[in-house]
Amino acid sequence: MDVILQMGVSGALMGLVYALIAYGFQLTFATSKSINFGQGELVMLSAFISLSLLNLGVPYWLMVPAGLLSGAILGLLVERFAVRLALEQKSEGWILMTIILGLFGFSAAENIWGRDDQPFPTPISSDPLQFFGINVTPVELSVAIGVLAVMGLVELFKRKTLWGKAFEAVSADRDAAELMGISAKRTIMLSYGLSGMVAAMAGILVSPITTVGPTMASALILKAFSVAVVAGLESGFGVVLIGLLLGALESLASFYIGSGWREAPGLLLLILALAMKPNGVFGKATIRKV
């Protein structure tokens, strides 16, 4: 019983990282109905950039905002080079284009930083603390706090600033937002910038646990996709819930069935959800129009 609880809790904490990446998908989906299939590479590239900053002697707490900034810039690049043209043509070309851009980023990282995994130093200790008989390390806790803090800040931005409200307006009705003088194009850029920033945060938070390497995000991203689709691409609360659940599930699966099966529950959950609730558990059904 204790083992199950222990595995569940540390899995769930990791699950929050999936939720954070999935949240990044929601941000861009809200404004443009598109998502970045190369988001994993964004997580990885921002982690590498942050690591390089640390190696250059930038102190940890200064590195964090710099890393977030780099993520936002990468997100803007994705919007410009992979998404904007396809959206203008009203095609789904962005799926392929973001995959291509991700591939380029991956290859660039391999050649610039090498193929090996590198440790990511952090001032936060990894000596476990005990809560009700369950071991939790401060690093794991920092992940949870970081994820919830970033999501909370973005939600606060969306609700309490006029820019944020404009963001919501574009996702509710793009044409009407344009009539209010809100530029949909700039709002989409903003959403990609935010999404990149969120990805960078995920990279910085998870790196101390997973180490940094070109492939660090390939497993993460698959599960983030699962979380995003299972929860639906609309509900921020939904991704947190599904993320926690999925994280716990996979940690239990790898313990009881075998470590190679780690990814399986997420993927199964995803295919099941698609078969039964294509718009996600927290998604809304759409009415067909002709």
Add this chain to the structure above:
Amino acid sequence: MKRILFVNGAELLTLVLLACIPLFVHNAYALGLLTLLAIYGILLIGLDVSVGYLGQVNLAHAAFLGLGAYAAGLSVVMFGSGMLLALAISLLVGLVFGGLLAFPALRLAGPQFALATLSFSALTVIVLNEMEDITQGAQGLVVNRPLLLGLQLGPQEFFWLCLLLLALTWLAMKNLLSSQWGRAFEALRDSPIATDAMGVGVLHHKVSAFALGSALGGLAGGLYAFNFQFLQPNSFVYELMVILLLGVVLGGRKSLWGAFVGACLIVLLPNLLSSRVLFQVFSAIGLVFALVAAGYAFRATRRISFQSAAPVVSMGMLVVGSLLVDNTEDWRKAIFALMLFSVVVGLPEGLMGFAQKHLARLFRVPARPLPPAAALDAVLPKHEAHGVLLELDEVKRHFGGIKAVDGVSLQVRAGHVHGLIGPNGSGKSTLVNVISGLYAPSAGQLKLDGAPLPKGSLYQVAQAGVARTFQNLQLFAELSALENVMVACNGAYKKPLPLVLLGLAADEERKAQADALALLELVGLADDARTKARDLPYGAQRFLEIARALARKPRLLILDEPAAGLAHPDVLRLIEIVRRIHAQGITTILIEHHMSVVNEVCDFVTVLDEGKIIAAGVPDEVKRNPRVIEAYLGDSKQASPSSRRLSDDVLLRVQDLHAGYGASEVLTGVNFEVRAGAVVALIGANGAGKTTTMRVLSGMLKASRGQVTLAGRDIQELPSSRIARLGLAHSPEGRKVFAPLTVEDNLLLGAYTRLPKVFGFAGKAAADLERVYTLFPRLRERKEQAAGTLSGGEQQMLAIGRALMSDPKIILLDEPSMGLAPVIVQEVFVIINKLKQAGITMLLVEQFAKSALEVADYAYVLEHGRIALEGTPEELAQNERVLAAYLG
């Protein structure tokens, strides 16, 4: 003859050449490449089915290759099966797993589909890796090439086997894709709704297509296993998938040759990368190509577009990289990415798509001649009709709280043309959407010829004998006019799939062509049979939809606003077409705004308003019915004599405005002006171009010609957000409030351009908010409520309030009364009057002409996209033509 020479000749020649190479070149490496080419050829033809024909991003094809390979390998290792059996198993595995994945996944569109297939491939690799007892996991599985009918195949013979299978696949796909199956695949990509409505069935065609493509993937997998004779799960991961997509996209989608060229490229790519000089040469060629293309584009448009610049940059990066980097192999993925990027952006049709266009121009291969058209009476046998065909009993359809159709009972007599009319938002379209199965009714019964009509399924209703057209055209844009009709040909195709694959269904194909031609003749499009639907003029597209619906040989034909957007000569043609359909005895429901059409062709007319029937009878009777006139023109009060003195400043001037949607021109030269402080009404029947005018003014739609000036400044080229900032507020048709946001947030966003964006906006907006809340006390009460939960009238007030918040120079009010109960309409007009007293300039579009004339200082009447009449409200209220503009 020429056709056989060029088309079939090229295929045969390539095949023979490939088959002969091993006889002259004795090089094991080259032979290996050729074998791989044949295998990848099959694989990519399979992938092209989903990526090209279905138009979906399929990321599972590498997994099907792996599944096929392991299935063939394991059947040999575990059961000692022979080559043929093993290959059959691999094909079957692809087919079954493809079908299983397709069922849930193909209900999804776009990103969700890509995600589902991506997850499936990840799951496949995990399973292959982890089921070590069977697959040997990551260690790899050794497979010895089994005997083919007792013969041991050497590398050369095995190559010939692969080539033979490629040729067979090619032939079968060619037959399939030129049959009704291939047409259905393309049809459902262009319009799934119309595919269902034509009784073709989206789901089972989609699943079949996907399963078929996956089966080819499985077959290629079997060959792959016997070629390499060693399998590892990690050969079938994401990276391979990207390479396969590269092949299809680079070669050209929807083309067998494209798949073949793509296969050549991905087989040769590793060799290209291994030699630095070769790579430099190729990337330089690519750069030159991109530069030439960019040069041409620049000469044509005088602008540097992303589409021409991006390939140059990425090819340039490739050239620079090839000079700088020591080991190109390390940068393999980045090189793929740059190449793919250039092709996807610069050459979206792929190499073969590009080449085919130019080859076709060079050789001009004539198309196969069409058979003579069949006799119309043979295609649409004349019916002697009696009694009631369609019967509706208390049919309702509600959307949330909105009662779009609220208890409609009517009977359509067999052989009649039954008109269905009513003002905008009266529920006509919803009603036919319920009849045709797009929506399930919330309550009520529908009977066709006494038997209950299936509910909520376009496909089943189509099968029951109902065919329809669509208000917003739903043609299969990439198919020719003839093919559009052939897709729908009912009962023309009976031959089973295997015969189609073998190419033995030519006779029924010609029969279908003859039938389809007869229907094209009926609508006057026989000469355009080969033209792609999207290249037809707008009117012809409308007629093509009618011909397509007729191909269903329907018992009941539903025409949903067939005259919308038609120019006058085309309207006359439409009347003629409907008459000829009537002469064949086909029962027709006609929804129409053009009263002239209704008067000419309808035997009987039902009038809807607010989801209920308000009148029924023969056309002449109905249009004199006072309730009908009121529904169209609004409550009949006196037009208020306006004695206001108007300012001389022209605030908004519209000159010679032309605009439309795609091929349809809605506005054909509109001229009018709005003076500062005045309320100007723009009235006219539905479809006259009122809302289109508003959309052009606020920049939501670009004008094709003409000029719009706001306070002396040209605005027709500016985007909406800029126009809004110049002081034009548009309260759009349908209100368009931001449903999930609160009332107050909606209002704040109305003032978006004038407020600080992060802090302090609430304080700065307080005075304006107060002004709006004073005008609309009800909005103050609900300021924390989500706008979507307001009633229709409250939403309209919010939309007006939101427009006021920007302190605009002019407000455009589009159909403020639409869909509102009469008492609420009056309330809205009281508000408009208050705004008028406050001196706010307004341009009011309104279908209730009388209400609009009550508040306006001046009014224009739009008819067929032009101003037909103008004057003061008193002048217009007396004018017979105003009524005529509405009711013919």
